[in-house]
Amino acid sequence: MQVDSAQKKAIEHDRGPMLVLAGPGSGKTLVITRRTQWLIEKAGVAPGNILVVTFTRAAAGEMRSRFDRLMDGRHLPVSFGTFHAVFFTILKYAYNYRVDNILSEDEKYGILRDIVHQIDVEMDDEKDFLMNIAGEISRVKGDMMPLEHFYSANCSKDVFEDIYAGYEQKLRRMRRLDYDDMLVQTWQLFKERPDILLAWQKKYTYILIDEFQDINRIQYEIIRMLARPENNLFVVGDDDQSIYRFRGARPEILLGFTKDYPGAEMTVLNRNYRSTGSIVARAEGLIRHNEHRYAKHMTASREKGREVFVKAFKKPTDQYLKMIREIVDMHEQQGIAWEQIAVIFRTNIQMSGLVEQFMVYNVPFVMKDSVPNIYEHWIAKDIFAYMNIAFGNNSRADYLRIINRPNRYISRSYLDEDPVNLSNVKDYLENREWMMERIEQLEYDLYMLASMGPYPAIQYIRHSIGYDEYLKEYAMGRGIKGDDLLEVLDELMDKSHAYKTWEEWFKAIEQYSETLKIRSRQRFEAAEGVRLLTMHGAKGLEYDVVYIPDANDGLMPHKKAATESDKEEERRMFYVAMTRAKNDLRVYFTRERYGKASEMSPFVGEFLAF
Numbered sequence: 001m002q003v004d005s006a007q008k009k010a011i012e013h014d015r016g017p018m019l020v021l022a023g024p025g026s027g028k029t030l031v032i033t034r035r036t037q038w039l040i041e042k043a044g045v046a047p048g049n050i051l052v053v054t055f056t057r058a059a060a061g062e063m064r065s066r067f068d069r070l071m072d073g074r075h076l077p078v079s080f081g082t083f084h085a086v087f088f089t090i091l092k093y094a095y096n097y098r099v100d101n102i103l104s105e106d107e108k109y110g111i112l113r114d115i116v117h118q119i120d121v122e123m124d125d126e127k128d129f130l131m132n133i134a135g136e137i138s139r140v141k142g143d144m145m146p147l148e149h150f151y152s153a154n155c156s157k158d159v160f161e162d163i164y165a166g167y168e169q170k171l172r173r174m175r176r177l178d179y180d181d182m183l184v185q186t187w188q189l190f191k192e193r194p195d196i197l198l199a200w201q202k203k204y205t206y207i208l209i210d211e212f213q214d215i216n217r218i219q220y221e222i223i224r225m226l227a228r229p230e231n232n233l234f235v236v237g238d239d240d241q242s243i244y245r246f247r248g249a250r251p252e253i254l255l256g257f258t259k260d261y262p263g264a265e266m267t268v269l270n271r272n273y274r275s276t277g278s279i280v281a282r283a284e285g286l287i288r289h290n291e292h293r294y295a296k297h298m299t300a301s302r303e304k305g306r307e308v309f310v311k312a313f314k315k316p317t318d319q320y321l322k323m324i325r326e327i328v329d330m331h332e333q334q335g336i337a338w339e340q341i342a343v344i345f346r347t348n349i350q351m352s353g354l355v356e357q358f359m360v361y362n363v364p365f366v367m368k369d370s371v372p373n374i375y376e377h378w379i380a381k382d383i384f385a386y387m388n389i390a391f392g393n394n395s396r397a398d399y400l401r402i403i404n405r406p407n408r409y410i411s412r413s414y415l416d417e418d419p420v421n422l423s424n425v426k427d428y429l430e431n432r433e434w435m436m437e438r439i440e441q442l443e444y445d446l447y448m449l450a451s452m453g454p455y456p457a458i459q460y461i462r463h464s465i466g467y468d469e470y471l472k473e474y475a476m477g478r479g480i481k482g483d484d485l486l487e488v489l490d491e492l493m494d495k496s497h498a499y500k501t502w503e504e505w506f507k508a509i510e511q512y513s514e515t516l517k518i519r520s521r522q523r524f525e526a527a528e529g530v531r532l533l534t535m536h537g538a539k540g541l542e543y544d545v546v547y548i549p550d551a552n553d554g555l556m557p558h559k560k561a562a563t564e565s566d567k568e569e570e571r572r573m574f575y576v577a578m579t580r581a582k583n584d585l586r587v588y589f590t591r592e593r594y595g596k597a598s599e600m601s602p603f604v605g606e607f608l609a610f
């Protein structure tokens, strides 16, 4: 393969620091593997002195095998690894750590759960809460931030500090380290032991880093130490594809690289070898609206191809049905492999509508991230508990779920039998008229629900029983957005439309949940089927055909994106999704969501106007 002049400049860079700004499909992997070859064959660098760092294990594996192929299958001792793998090796030599010193994700959540139960924290959904707290702990460590300067978005400052302290104590007692500790401890080791640092500096005299826009503060500080004194540091990245700010990525490090290394060379890989001219031009039309970026003009090496296809639909289901017809046609008539077709969503929650339709029409599919099952959401469980009771299954667990949702001011201690018998409860409450009234009202509501199909029953629970009001108060009391909770109900109602009886719906839910479980266990790379991905999960991948459905305002950009910089990150996500397409990009949006009017994503307007 003939390399272009910008690629050549990067591959043949001799000594000292270099920044390679590389657009999508511009041959980053090619440049890194060819440069590694060049260093060995032309600059005489020993393979063992070269370190190539990537962000995921999959990327390290891919890089290694592409390099091996380039070297005609000779397996040279170049180190390819993620930051964590490289730093863990360094720690292993220093402290005799073994792999079982690394904390597993399950252990991490077990420890956090115990601490949270001990200090009795208030939270809506335990799983979500723990995940957010784990993310915040990781960010404090990755940003090298003093704990006292950190404010949690999920609980009070004191509670966060207690959780953090409890977590750290437990890890030390177990002699375990989490992924972030690998970074923190390597940094400390290098600071405290110049002799050890020197040994590693001598080992890795040439360092190459891929996806440099995703680096965090502590990773960068360690790499800076390691690269001294010669600073043969070769970094490749694309600020326009930085979409991991929530995980601690700091793209400003890439943009500030030439300030940190004033003599650094720089080159821009701006030729896209992946996508057709139309896709490259539209993607550029979008990303140029970001102000905080290194402006680069991408050119396409391929022909113009077909225009990016944008289409409006009335409802989400119309859009899914059309996609299914097209996808089956592409596969059957044009012979496009299922695996070459990807559907990219902003969030994985969005996927359930298409997944259900794929199941109905038997289209094979595979998901990269597991899709949360809406029927297991606590709000769905409340609705189902109401219905279980209405149908005569008076389990205490169901009663405890709903008795104070909405608040009826009835203490759990009155519900001490299993199954619950409301007549007995009324007997206890004989003298308390206001409580009696509430129980009688509940009896009446349950009687009404028993004769209703799914859609009217949810409507009744929301508006006549007052569940919507309860959710709004619940959200207000916790400082969270009520709209997000109400949306779960909207989504359930949307789905309930298709079923006349609860029996039918419950059966379909069981089937759906079972299939979802099986699909989530399938290995993404190996399985056959259309690829369903989130924008985050799509990073680094490429497909013949890419669909971006639900390109609606509120989702793209997501309504949670409040600041200008949040919106720029959303635009980058959309850009990453668009640039995964090689030949055919289809962007769909709907005029309605949950029965309410909805607008096209402003991003679509931006790229269409270009």
Ligand SMILES: Nc1ncnc2c1ncn2[C@@H]1O[C@H](COP(=O)(O)OP(=O)(O)OP(=O)(O)O)[C@@H](O)[C@H]1O
Binding pocket: 001, 002, 003, 004, 007, 022, 023, 024, 025, 026, 027, 028, 029, 030, 031, 238, 241, 273, 274, 539, 540, 541, 579
């Ligand atoms: N000089 C070249 N001539 C022909 N094809 C090339 C050239 N350079 C790269 N390519 C091809 O372009 C495609 C994209 O390259 P690569 O996968 O390295 O992109 P990337 O920069 O990592 O993309 P992204 O950042 O979007 O994930 C590959 O199929 C690669 O073989």
